[in-house]
Amino acid sequence: MAVSSIRDEKLQDSDFFRDVLAGLAGEQKTLPCKYLYDEAGSLLFEQICELDDYYLTRTEAAIFRQHITAMARQVGPGALIIEPGAGNCEKVEPLLEHLQAPSGYYPIDISPEILLAAKERITARLPNLEVIASIGDFTQADVWEGLKNLSTQKRVLFFPGSTIGNFTPVQAENLLGFFAAKLGCGDGLLIGTDLVKDSVVLERAYCDSEHVTEEFNKNILARINSELNGNFDLSLFAHRAFYHPLRQRVEMHLVCLKSHLVQVAGRKFEFAEGETIHTENSHKYSISGFNRLLLRAGFSPVCHWSDPQQHYAIHYAQIS
Numbered sequence: 001m002a003v004s005s006i007r008d009e010k011l012q013d014s015d016f017f018r019d020v021l022a023g024l025a026g027e028q029k030t031l032p033c034k035y036l037y038d039e040a041g042s043l044l045f046e047q048i049c050e051l052d053d054y055y056l057t058r059t060e061a062a063i064f065r066q067h068i069t070a071m072a073r074q075v076g077p078g079a080l081i082i083e084p085g086a087g088n089c090e091k092v093e094p095l096l097e098h099l100q101a102p103s104g105y106y107p108i109d110i111s112p113e114i115l116l117a118a119k120e121r122i123t124a125r126l127p128n129l130e131v132i133a134s135i136g137d138f139t140q141a142d143v144w145e146g147l148k149n150l151s152t153q154k155r156v157l158f159f160p161g162s163t164i165g166n167f168t169p170v171q172a173e174n175l176l177g178f179f180a181a182k183l184g185c186g187d188g189l190l191i192g193t194d195l196v197k198d199s200v201v202l203e204r205a206y207c208d209s210e211h212v213t214e215e216f217n218k219n220i221l222a223r224i225n226s227e228l229n230g231n232f233d234l235s236l237f238a239h240r241a242f243y244h245p246l247r248q249r250v251e252m253h254l255v256c257l258k259s260h261l262v263q264v265a266g267r268k269f270e271f272a273e274g275e276t277i278h279t280e281n282s283h284k285y286s287i288s289g290f291n292r293l294l295l296r297a298g299f300s301p302v303c304h305w306s307d308p309q310q311h312y313a314i315h316y317a318q319i320s
């Protein structure tokens with residue numbers, strides 16, 4: 001048997017393989033956006049967060065800085081903070097520092113290296129805080145098991161970064177409902193969302209003038225080439241991101257510039273000129289629209305904080 005086909009057989013066991021082949025086989029080709037974040041993609045995303053055109057990260061950080069005391073008061077004393085998809089745990093630090101006698105911090109992330117380094121940093125800064133790192137996918141039940149052994153006055157879920165925007169409203173309702181099921185009466189949710197706004201501002205954020213988002217988007221093709229034995233020619237695809245006002249989301253696509261065949265793990269896929277691969281959705285909410293979503297998921301909206309331009313919001317909701 002040829003070496004390449006042995007390699008292809010192993011590939012067939014991975015989720016990435018299955019998801020990519022399923023995504024490319026559809027009428028509208030799609031790729032799940034979670035695969036944008038390999039090592040190279042995560043570095044590119046960090047660069048995006050620093051861009052002038054990408055207002056989300058700095059706006060959210062400013063809201064946290066401005067309102068951290070009020071947020072800590074809203075969370076209340078003796079709380080256990082749970083953060084799904086915590087990554088380097090940098091966003092939560094100011095909150096942890098401002099809380100009155102928190103009972104612990106429970107970050108969940110798939111990357112053990114990043115999570116354990118973050119745990120060390122937080123423990124050095126807040127030696128009295130118990131940090132329980134849970135390694136795994138936050139949509140799976142097992143990573144929440146450790147919570148059962150922890151006693152606390154109150155649990156508050158921390159979900160910043162407009163990560164919820166990557167989910168369609170139905171998926172977001174399901175995810176928030178899954179979160180709600182991990183909480184009890186009086187427990188809270190502190191969550192960041194990007195707000196509906198002028199489409200020019202939105203499109204600039206996802207079609208930045210430095211072309212970093214373009215590189216981020218195309219990186220998923222490079223990843224398929226290297227991990228799934230693909231032969232995508234990146235120069236035959238263009239980055240496109242646009243705001244869809246009815247769906248209230250920015251859609252990110254890769255547009256095929258010339259009809260051709262692509263092979264991935266020995267399978268052939270036809271690409272027509274002008275056809276696209278849909279790689280990401282970034283949903284935008286109004287305050288009232290997000291409050292309705294919270295209610296459908298089982299949370300009662302309590303309050304929110306925003307920036308002067310109303311570009312972004314951080315909501316506090318609870319289980320009542």
Ligand code: AVJ
Pocket residue numbers: 048056161162163165166205206213280281282
């Ligand atoms: C990480 C989901 C918040 O949707 O704004 C940034 C991802 N994609 N530029 C977003 C992203 C292209 C980002 N989130």
